[in-house]
Amino acid sequence: xxxxxxxxxxxxxxxxxxxxxxxxxxxxxxxxxxxxxxxxxxxxxxxxxxxxxxxxxxxxxxxxxxxxxxxxxxxxxxxxxxxxxxxxxxxxxxxxxxxxxxxxxxxxxxxxxxxxxxxxxxxxxxxxxxxxxxxxxxxxxxxxxxxxxxxxxxxxxxxxxxxxxxxxxxxxxxxxxxxxxxxxxxxxxxxxxxxxxxxxxxxxxxxxxxxxxxxxxxxxxxxxxxxxxxxxxxxxxxxxxxxxxxxxxxxxxxxx
Amino acid sequence: xxxxxxxxxxxxxxxxxxxxxxxxxxxxxxxxxxxxxxxxxxxxxxxxxxxxxxxxxxxxxxxxxxxxxxxxxxxxxxxxxxxxxxxxxxxxxxxxxxxxxxxxxxxxxxxxxxxxxxxxxxxxxxxxxxxxxxxxxxxxxxxxxxxxxxxxxxxxxxxxxxxxxxxxxxxxxxxxxxxxxxxxxxxxxxxxxxxxxxxx
Amino acid sequence: xxxxxxxxxxxxxxxxxxxxxxxxxxxxxxxxxxxxxxxxxxxxxxxxxxxxxxxxxxxxxxxxxxxxxxxxxxxxxxxxxxxxxxxxxxxxxxxxxxxxxxxxxxxxxxxxxxxxxxxxxxxxxxxxxxxxxxxxxxxxxxxxxxxxxxxxxxxxxxxxxxxxxxxxxxxxxxxxxxxxxxxxxxxxxxxxxxxxxxxx
Numbered sequence: 001x002x003x004x005x006x007x008x009x010x011x012x013x014x015x016x017x018x019x020x021x022x023x024x025x026x027x028x029x030x031x032x033x034x035x036x037x038x039x040x041x042x043x044x045x046x047x048x049x050x051x052x053x054x055x056x057x058x059x060x061x062x063x064x065x066x067x068x069x070x071x072x073x074x075x076x077x078x079x080x081x082x083x084x085x086x087x088x089x090x091x092x093x094x095x096x097x098x099x100x101x102x103x104x105x106x107x108x109x110x111x112x113x114x115x116x117x118x119x120x121x122x123x124x125x126x127x128x129x130x131x132x133x134x135x136x137x138x139x140x141x142x143x144x145x146x147x148x149x150x151x152x153x154x155x156x157x158x159x160x161x162x163x164x165x166x167x168x169x170x171x172x173x174x175x176x177x178x179x180x181x182x183x184x185x186x187x188x189x190x191x192x193x194x195x196x197x198x199x200x201x202x203x204x205x206x207x208x209x210x211x212x213x214x215x216x217x218x219x220x221x222x223x224x225x226x227x228x229x230x231x232x233x234x235x236x237x238x239x240x241x242x243x244x245x246x247x248x249x250x251x252x253x254x255x256x
Numbered sequence: 257x258x259x260x261x262x263x264x265x266x267x268x269x270x271x272x273x274x275x276x277x278x279x280x281x282x283x284x285x286x287x288x289x290x291x292x293x294x295x296x297x298x299x300x301x302x303x304x305x306x307x308x309x310x311x312x313x314x315x316x317x318x319x320x321x322x323x324x325x326x327x328x329x330x331x332x333x334x335x336x337x338x339x340x341x342x343x344x345x346x347x348x349x350x351x352x353x354x355x356x357x358x359x360x361x362x363x364x365x366x367x368x369x370x371x372x373x374x375x376x377x378x379x380x381x382x383x384x385x386x387x388x389x390x391x392x393x394x395x396x397x398x399x400x401x402x403x404x405x406x407x408x409x410x411x412x413x414x415x416x417x418x419x420x421x422x423x424x425x426x427x428x429x430x431x432x433x434x435x436x437x438x439x440x441x442x443x444x445x446x447x448x449x450x451x452x453x454x455x456x
Numbered sequence: 457x458x459x460x461x462x463x464x465x466x467x468x469x470x471x472x473x474x475x476x477x478x479x480x481x482x483x484x485x486x487x488x489x490x491x492x493x494x495x496x497x498x499x500x501x502x503x504x505x506x507x508x509x510x511x512x513x514x515x516x517x518x519x520x521x522x523x524x525x526x527x528x529x530x531x532x533x534x535x536x537x538x539x540x541x542x543x544x545x546x547x548x549x550x551x552x553x554x555x556x557x558x559x560x561x562x563x564x565x566x567x568x569x570x571x572x573x574x575x576x577x578x579x580x581x582x583x584x585x586x587x588x589x590x591x592x593x594x595x596x597x598x599x600x601x602x603x604x605x606x607x608x609x610x611x612x613x614x615x616x617x618x619x620x621x622x623x624x625x626x627x628x629x630x631x632x633x634x635x636x637x638x639x640x641x642x643x644x645x646x647x648x649x650x651x652x653x654x655x656x
Contacts, residue, residue, distance in 0.1 A: 106560055130333070140350070281520070282546055356602060
């Protein structure tokens with residue numbers, strides 16, 4: 001079975017899979033309009049028609065569809081893809097489950113509407129005014145011309161730079177962590193980097209790490225690590241951290 | 257009221273009369289006899305007889321619904337007794353403002369007009385068909401030729417009624433947009449550019 | 457058919473019922489009770505009683521005209537018996553079935569509206585532009601302002617026409633969607649299992 005010759009019959013596209021890929025890559029077909037699930041179902045149907053499992057075809061198909069899905073997800077949900085990437089695996093799973101469930105409910109509701117429409121097919125009613133009814137006159141109160149100018153100003157306004165506030169939220173300034181670590185080291189001579197990062201997002205952890213390097217460059221601290229992936233110990237200059245004999249919190253998968 | 261109804265019940269025309277009632281209550285314009293005959297898929301004479309029965313049942317002084325034969329055919333109307341009540345129904349309160357969709361469309365036509373529907377849609381980022389139709393119906397905008405002559409998209413401009421409602425002597429009295437653009441072409445360009453960003 | 461009519465004739469409600477008949481036959485859309493009360497200039501309870509009488513007189517199987525409660529009001533329609541005849545003469549607003557994409561989009565707008573196109577796309581995983589445009593054109597959904605009031609995306613909600621076409625008294629008649637809770641748990645478990653493998 002040759003995956004690229006798979007015949008598709010979708011809302012947005014009809015023809016072989018190969019042509020679909022070509023059109024998408026040439027940007028002549030918007031991936032947002034393509035029902036990827038429909039492609040998968042078609043492939044499974046073709047697979048089911050055959051006696052043997054065609055592993056090569058499955059492998060090729062998986063790679064192509066995964067690439068399509070990724071492209072589509074990026075196109076559709078630029079912001080959200082980043083949001084999901086920021087989530088812990090459990091949270092991401094929870095979020096995905098919620099969305100899938102929501103979509104399923106709407107699919108179900110769409111099915112209900114289809115049934116209802118079929119049931120109501122024999123209900124005829126008049127649309128619009130009656131033949132000999134008086135013509136109602138729609139009167140409009142005097143309006144302020146300034147409203148028109150306001151509306152044009154809104155339409156001419158650059159879309160709000162939403163992303164900036166997001167960035168501020170997602171990428172706290174390095175200086176914030178520099179100050180935080182300095183304050184910490186003014187109270188204690190050393191601290192465990194990992195233990196300090198509990199509850200932070202991955203991006204925040206990265207920024208915190210940058211702050212650490214910054215302090216190291218300024219010769220304010222020393223950094224030590226017993227082994228790759230072992231806890232990172234941070235100490236004021238002059239107070240070497242003898243980490244080996246101390247029990248510290250384990251470096252967990254999250255901060256990796 | 258009872259006698260003719262009893263007659264109908266006993267009459268094989270009853271079913272046909274009901275079908276005619278149904279057709280007449282759905283119709284948006286008077287229905288000529290031929291159309292009633294074709295839709296009921298019955299005999300012309302029988303349809304006329306059934307209409308006679310219905311004229312009797314739906315006549316002035318007997319029902320609030322009156323069956324009337326007018327120039328174009330047969331139609332239901334309200335009884336004269338109910339004229340005052342119907343007047344109250346159709347007397348619309350003066351509307352205080354326009355919807356967001358109408359206001360945006362009207363502003364674009366006022367500042368950029370004559371302007372086509374596709375251009376309004378491009379600037380607003382959504383189809384403009386119903387908003388344009390609503391404003392035409394209200395008499396606030398009207399057609400003003402076609403883009404590139406015959407065959408192009410219809411263009412729209414504001415009407416004298418628009419100027420009355422907004423208290424303007426002419427379009428030149430529209431609030432100035434100096435903060436946005438120098439002239440209409442600048443404004444048009446700016447609106448298109450922003451619209452593109454919005455959809456991107 | 458005679459008995460209730462005789463009752464009406466003897467009843468002081470008769471005149472009111474006739475007025476209501478007249479209002480309903482000229483109305484362009486279903487009339488809410490309050491509008492009927494205002495136009496008839498009568499007592500609310502009496503109007504309700506008169507509507508009860510009319511519902512009995514104009515009911516399925518008894519008349520070609522049927523009085524129904526739909527889209528938040530009262531309206532006449534054709535009896536179902538006459539559907540074939542009506543079909544020969546008139547088109548329903550949604551003559552053919554809607555596509556899967558349109559139905560899902562319609563469901564999202566009905567349950568979650570007012571809702572923007574990006575929000576619809578986010579739930580369906582496919583761009584919703586053409587489905588939304590088609591539903592607007594059919595008059596089943598309409599614009600309802602913009603997100604955040606200003607330059608945001610246009611929001612949509614269902615129209616009274618939607619309720620009429622689907623024969624709903626109001627949106628609250630849509631079925632509840634909680635039935636799929638079991639499904640959600642199942643999905644959640646499977647995804648958690650995958651997530652655990654990923655971390656391991």
